Amino acid sequence: MRQSKLFSKTSKTSESGAKSVNHDLLARAGFVDQLMAGVYSYLPLGQRVLDKVSNIVRQEMDEVGGQEISLPALHPKENWETTGRWDSMDVLFKIISQSKSEYALGPTHEEVIVPLAKKFIFSYRDLPASLYQIQVKFRDELRAKAGLLRGREFLMKDLYSFHASHQDLKDYYEKMKTAYLKIFSRCGLKAIITEASGGSFTKEYSHEFQVETPNGEDTIFYCPCSFAQNKEIAKHKAGDKCPDCGKKIQELKTIEVGNIFDLGTKFSNDFKLTFTDDKGKEDLVAIGCYGIGISRLMGAIVEVRHDKDGIIWPEEVAPFDYHLLSLTDKGEEVYDDLVKAGVSVLWDDREDVSAGEKMADSDLIGIPNRLVISKKTGDKIELKKRDEEDVKLISIKDVLSDK
């Protein structure tokens, strides 16, 4: 892609209201634009990152047997009354239509998927089932804040699993932990599995996936041996002995990037989702729920992976693999060769921009590999990794063989 044609511009000044690192950098680098508090447009660069993150999530959900579907955002009021959440969920957007019907705007989808499952699940032979969607969610947050981390409208993957026994649910829940760690690792993040409140549905803990960062809004108590609890439920504090290994517990500031819930039979009881077991006995289906905020994850990556100059995208989610800066007229030829060979490259072909500005913009945008052609480089190209200091001279053949 030619940068002169790219719909976005970098900016040296912060967008008004940008109080978080992710909002500030993503807006200044031209990935997102804030329409209003907690509501963002994704520009072409941002769309590319969202698509890459979504595809990683999709691959790993398919890998654990998930089937992709799409559920509506408009939900009938009755379904939310059935679960008691029409009145109890404070972030629920409510709409009245011209014909005086009342709808909820989906902040989560138990109220739709459980009645749907009732149409297809009858017998133990129909279980287990695992369904997910990647879809926009709505929450009427009083204070939307922290850029992409807490929005009124955001992209989310939610998977729901249905099981014939609680043991089968528990086994699947453990598989999902592994899948989640893989997703976050592919996104360049080291996630900590953290015990958290199960909410009103269950006496058991739920699990959050927390990522350490100085500006995190969550606090967890953590020991590298694998102990981790959210402050909200923690019975230990920093400095205490870890109950598992005896070492000192640390306090960490973190961002939650995913959570998984054992919902038990709460929702299957509400909607009478039952199945007949292999002995002909009727029983309630056990349900698990597994969420990842895709746009939130994009924000979290920026919070964790940046320096004073800009974003440092991990390879797998970067909008492009290479950023080509040509300070001579040899650029077009190299760009054409790269494109022809199928290399994912953004070419800074802007004519009215200085070499210094191009370098600064490249650091701000944060593509993992920067290629510079200048008078000094001769027949070679200068390669610098965004997260390394060293530069080296390579040939275009090296780029092509690296692809």
Add this chain to the structure above:
Amino acid sequence: MRQSKLFSKTSKTSESGAKSVNHDLLARAGFVDQLMAGVYSYLPLGQRVLDKVSNIVRQEMDEVGGQEISLPALHPKENWETTGRWDSMDVLFKIISQSKSEYALGPTHEEVIVPLAKKFIFSYRDLPASLYQIQVKFRDELRAKAGLLRGREFLMKDLYSFHASHQDLKDYYEKMKTAYLKIFSRCGLKAIITEASGGSFTKEYSHEFQVETPNGEDTIFYCPCSFAQNKEIAKHKAGDKCPDCGKKIQELKTIEVGNIFDLGTKFSNDFKLTFTDDKGKEDLVAIGCYGIGISRLMGAIVEVRHDKDGIIWPEEVAPFDYHLLSLTDKGEEVYDDLVKAGVSVLWDDREDVSAGEKMADSDLIGIPNRLVISKKTGDKIELKKRDEEDVKLISIKDVLSDK
């Protein structure tokens, strides 16, 4: 994919309220489920079709220089007041938040993309620009009907183009006509470019892409020479001489699958979206708007392409390329070989279902190529195309080489 694991079941009886062919067949074959009038869930089979249609649209929009973005569904009231449509658009869903802010739920996105463009378009050097999204739209229809054809919530591609001159817009508009015909052709439909009202924005005609079908809700007057007008604006009627070629004009029942608008400077005037031309003069940007309802298109394909037994998917949008029905125990081996070779195949491995039911379900679901393994077929496999009567015996090698 093993059909025994697929989340969906075929049904011999129609879903309640299914009054259109597309709703009836898509629900009975397990592609969609109606949550309420005009609001559908897409099951795994339906999701696959939506993804394939979306990717065709995406490829053709990229081909004409479109850049993909995502705009929010929640819009600030002020933007809709600026264009005068807060009060004048009767299908606008309106929401009031906890903090008493008023939002529109986007039925179209001029009110968001034009203010966004104002942040990036300043000079003739920033033009033309072409931006699109594939995203859920909301319309508060009093009477949602005709299955996927007229919904309250639906998936849509909308592209907006920005130009320095009206002539440049007109040239792009013609390119878009060609791109649209290609999209519909890849979806197995022959679309007729039809003159229609330009709405309140322009004195010129807009253009609709209409597809002939007996149950169509639109009426057009048409001559194969290329003359076509929507009844709403037509000055001719059936039997009149075509003004272009003199032959007799025919009346056709049709479904609209896309439309394109020359919006002129209506919205750039509302939001003061101007640019500086190459002589330093300031002028309003000319805007075009180009829509395709992705879910509507899925419904239109079914309306046009079905017989008494079920759906007849065109190759490019079918949920799978092959439907394998094994009536002996040789199925698994063949299925494994096909999967290993990367063939897109649904295997009907259900144990409690008769051969006759499997055949009927295969016709209902409508995958283009049916493979049957039975005692009669020996070492070979019987291939039948969904839209042909003939069957032929082939070997698994033939399937693999056809891939």
